[in-house]
Amino acid sequence: MKTAILLGILNFSCFVCPWVQAPSPTRGANQSSISEFVLLGLSRQPQQQKLLFILFLSMYLATVLGNLLILLAISVDSRLHTPMYFFLSNLSFVDICFSSTTVPKMLANHILGSQTISFSGCLTQMYFLFELADMDNFLLAVMAYDRFVAVCHPLHYSTKMTNQFCALLVVGSWVIANLNALLHTLLMAQLSFCADNAIPHFFCDVTPLLKLSCSDTHLNEMMILTEGALIMMTPFVCILASYIHITCAVLRVPSTKGKWKAFSTCGSHLAVVSLFYGTIIAVYFNPSSSHSSEKDTTATVMYTVVTPMLNPFIYSLRNRDLKGALQKTIVRKICSY
Template identity: 55%
Template sequence: MDNTSWTRVSHFVLMGMSTQPEEQIPLFILFLLMYTINISGNFAITTLIISTPRLHTPMYIFLSNLALVDICFTSTTVPKMLQNIFSSTKTISYMGCLAQTYFFICFAAMENFLLAVMAYDRYIAICHPFRYPLILTRMLCLQMMAMCHVLSHLHALLHTSLMGRLIFCADNRIPHFFCDLYPLMKISCSSTHLNTLVIHTEGVIVINGALAFIMISYACIISVVFHSPSAKGKWKAFSTCGSHLTVVSIFYGTLTWVYFWPLTSYSVTRGRILTVMYTVVTPMLNPFIYSLRNEDIKGAFRKRMRRICTSFFK
């Protein structure tokens, strides 16, 4: 096709989860409910950690940052999707689409790095408990958090820049509820070879590198727990790792299944469902996974509720 016959698009049409009219209201209620649970649950954890001095430890500082990232991660996609369900146009501008792609990739990468940092925290706490305060100092925590932010933004900038060089023709309908990488590449009328190559190289290194680091950390933790003659206290510490591994399994399992297949074998329907798992369901479940198995969080929550009830009935 000759370049002069290409029509550059100024906006995209987000087709959403379904085009069936009878499914729009149930989808709106379902996603609004999940979004509300996500925002309220993660906000409650963040507030609880900030307002409880004894939770001002590296483990809970990382957890509060994860909760904030989950709020931002879901807020990048779900509000626009809810708006489009009852919109007659369902449009998003070209720059708005690139911005959504940028922040979606950025917060996904940030969650990826935070899960790795949290695994390192548990490794030091269980394998080197006496050196924990000496190793994980406040300065090191700040440096790790800063590194998570810098790497996430660089990762997002790389992929969004490559997306910005693609040319989109007359077909501007995205078969998804947000501007995801593969659905955008599917409707591009220019070569996506470089984009796919970067996803399968740099993307694999970023995602699988963090996953490998997590797996090595937990392999060391499990080894220490099973070989220690007095592992009662360590089993208590290890109980918090179960929740972390649950989050890791859901997040990395769905993320890998979506992006690390060739573009030619990408399924729009499967991609939408799996994307919902790590963009909406996992952030919604995180507050429950981390709080229900954590005695410190539950204890702080009970004290907070007693204080509120006491002040209310005075």
């Protein structure tokens, strides 16, 4: 009797709610959860992998050593305790952290023979990449503003670029960079990733991750092209405006020697700006349909590995004061041993 009543209730519920169905086993199978990703790296050929390992290890050591020397020279030489070198020391610190976010993991994967990275580790790496790329962006803009005040308003430089104001610019940059990185990381954490977990890259970048997702990524792409573009392009516009005013001011200088001195102090900064923004725009501010793994990988290697390595050489070779401070620091360290 009880069995008959239960069967009747089940039949009645199926009649009243015909859309209520048992979960399909195949539907659940397609939405498998991924706990780790596989970083395919730059090459799958063993000989090329060895060469790339040596190349990236050399570039990473050069990056760390060069930027540490700049930090040491600025901290030791009291003549370099000025706003320009304060911002340069922050840029050197950020460049060390920027390269350390990606290269050591790639080198460790090669040594251990493992190409995997956990889902949480992947999101953490992406977070720091966003944060440090934004900091590079903001510091380049702040340095351009510093050169604008020095060239266009030299008499008011000491009153405008005070220690408190410089510290406020750096702290504000860190706050905005953290919030922007947190936004994009949280948006990425909301996506679902299905069967394919192979990333054709040597680190967890946002573009290949969006391609692997089986969720709707329109919100992520829209935020990159709107909010992300605003974060990146606003400092870039400020840099252009600063150097337009600097160029106009320098052209009014009657002395050829004075013009050369003004342009030489800004030339290194312009070289770094061109290299950094050129690769960033090529990777992130194009439609995803126009992206290719080879082009994206080449561009990201340029701004994550090559640019942080070149910054110390560019700034030290074109800056007489910094070059002299580096030479004194190196000689002092050698003599101390």
